[in-house]
Amino acid sequence: MKKQLTIWLCFIMFGLSAHVIAQSNPLPEGLPPSRISFKVNNKTVYIPYWRNLAIGTRRTNITNAIIAFHGVNQYGKSVYDNLRSAAISEGQLNNSLIVSPIMMELDHMNYHNLDKNTYAYWTRRWKFGDLSQNSNRVSSFTVIDKIVEILLRNNPNLKTLTITGFSAGGQMINRYAAGSRVSIPSNVKVQYVSYAPSIYLYPDSRRRISGSENRFRTPSTNCSNYNKYEFGINGNLNSYMRATGATAIKRNLTNRTVYQMIGERDTGTRYLDVRCGAKLQGDNRYQRARIYTNYVRRYYMRNDNKKLLVARGYGHSAGAYKARNVRKVFFASSRRSKAFDVHEFDKETSTNEITVYPNPASNRLHLSGDSKNTSYSIFNPQGKMVRKGINNAPEITIEDLQPGMYFIQIKTDTFTTQKTFIKN
Template identity: 35%
Template sequence: MGVFYSCSKSENKALIVPETRNLFFESSAIDIKRTETGYVTANLKYTGTALNTPLTVQYSISQPNQDAAVEDVDFELPATSGTVVIPVGKNSVTTTLIKSILKNPEVGTKSVSFNLQPLNDFILGKPNKQEGSSILVNITEGLPIDNDPDDRIGDKKMAITVSGNTFKIPYFSNVTSIDDENTSITRAVIALQGANRNAGLYYENMLVAAKMESMQLDTLLVVSPQFLVESEIVDFRLDSEHLYWSSGGWKIGFLSKNEAQNPRPGRVSSFTMIDSLMTLLVKKNPNLKTIVFSGHSAGGQFVNRYAAASPIPTELKNSGVNVRFIVNNPSSYVYMDNTRIVPGTTDFEIPQTSCITFNEYKYGLDDLPNYLTAVGADQIRTQFAKREVLYLLGEEDNNPNSSSLDKSCEAALQGNQRLERGMNYFQYLQSYYGDAINNTQSIGTVPGVGHSHSGMFQSEQGRFYAFRK
């Protein structure tokens, strides 16, 4: 006969021991100097029964004192912050608290606190210790980090507000700020960057061209806006208000990017940014009479398509401000219909080709992106004929094997190399619009110059149309 054991209800109750489960940061504080780079991370730990489902832990961020660090001034948070997930089978995880420490000339220690939020049936803090429920990050004194020793990124910023959100792009200029009113300025020259987004170099060479004219520079505003890509946002540790584009998108008016690691609350066309720039220049320079766009290579692509697409030049012309476009040596052009030159002739016909996308934008007006869709293909065709445009081509920019030449099938239908494509395009415009196009648009060549923005900007023709005409 077996032996049976019994106990009272009170004895049964005493045997049930509630499980203790703790969540805590393994450190209570981290010190980091402003001169340091890289991420600020912390270990979050869990003690208790092994997890059979992922554990989501939330934390909040607070300023612990009057000398608190400020987001986007002293530090930048990662794309996803405020939540940590401890995986199944793990009892700790490393989380990124701060993505980067930002340049801030103020001295003194600045602090920010990361505080665990309550979770049902968990105790915050280390077992038997009154610490670990929060972690303090102290950003200590030190010289600000120079993330841009070569001054590649423009130190001046142009801001735009879209749906209540402020965005900005860098620019280079010979004035302190384009936001300041200036009654001396009568002409503005906007130099559009190349594929390497080297707006500073384009600005410098356009300024050299201006000085070659021996003109009164106090009446001239030179500005070179800079369109960035995501890698530059990361490498130069720019704040979240800076817009960025794909390497090909900025030059044809596409919307800025919004990627998971560098999110933005909105997206803006590069053409919209230039619309805003022109409107600002007219507002802040009441005696402004002429705005000249000059872009080379990728910048030439921008100028060609912007001249066709933007409605703003018409508005400015009606208010007494003339807008001129100089298109220097682009790899391709935007066509108004689906005809292309018949090789060996001066005729333009619909090509018999396997390149079925040859007339899609950026090469034609099919499948237009947001900005151009809003304007409409018919209005683009109509207004483009009224725009004052000079197509300026380097006579030695004729290498069909150039490493930076667009060799796609769509571009190849426009010609074999840049010089030929430019000549073909102007013949096309005469064919499409008739002789009337010669009243507003013209073409010129620069002897002895190949694919060089400085050579084009500083040529006699480039200087005449930018500063004298």
């Protein structure tokens, strides 16, 4: 009887182990068709990624590059799609390279039947820079280093590099901004945008005083690990952060441009870290972002290089990358193509002396007031410029335009105004 029971228990345990080993789940948005490849320990490592352009091709037109990471549920395509839409809205897709790597985990490796010797995969601690689980172990922070090196090598006219992550990806970038050791030329502006992380890295023992968002001191607490990694840097550092060292971490955090990005409605608790070390940082993501920004601005800031970036109207969503004020951070160049963001017309200026009439109009459009020697541009609802000129004449000919709604932007020496009109 004992022998039969032992055999039965062994059978059950083997079955459970086999289930765990064979557990497989697809990536929620499918496996990206593209791969980033680089060498670690003289062995090739592959990382799947979403992108608008291949990262390994040399280009002279790219002036803006973005590396963007997903959250714990690995919706990397959604992060990429929203940033691509933002680039289009700002008229900068043609000069921007956007890459969104996928941090693979074992169940995805199994489902997509990927080679575990060449593809890097992690536990969910990829967000903290830990080593991968495959035989050629690589820190997730080293992956970012390698991507940065590839971008710098292949885009000689690069001017701005933004490294960002959403949710768990935001935790990753918050720590990478402090720990990264990759060398970047001084002529490339680098900024880190940590969007909606659950917890932040505090490089000293101070935390907010309960009930306050801008007063800090070392807390009296029974939470013994609140200042150890991944909450702080006083112990438990992984190999990458240990190689950087506490002194360099503090120096990096002080010298680098870092945005704490958050949706103003991100006040829920879904997927929120509620460990004792996390609770000392605030009650929700929105509050934690505000508190942490106050903290780094007080103790770890140089030349106003720490900012809070609030996406109005958004909760915990990658869609906030399309918010107007957020787009301006990622695509800050004054360079614009003829693609125009028609949403800029959602609030017509009413304080200026120029009006458009008749409206609707058939063949001629008139501008009242002091409108001579002003420039104008007319856009269709898709944002394409269809007419531009100098308004020296008392009227603008529109008879060749198709019937429908249009937007006209009028510029003078002292102001710019936007109007909407209908072509009959």
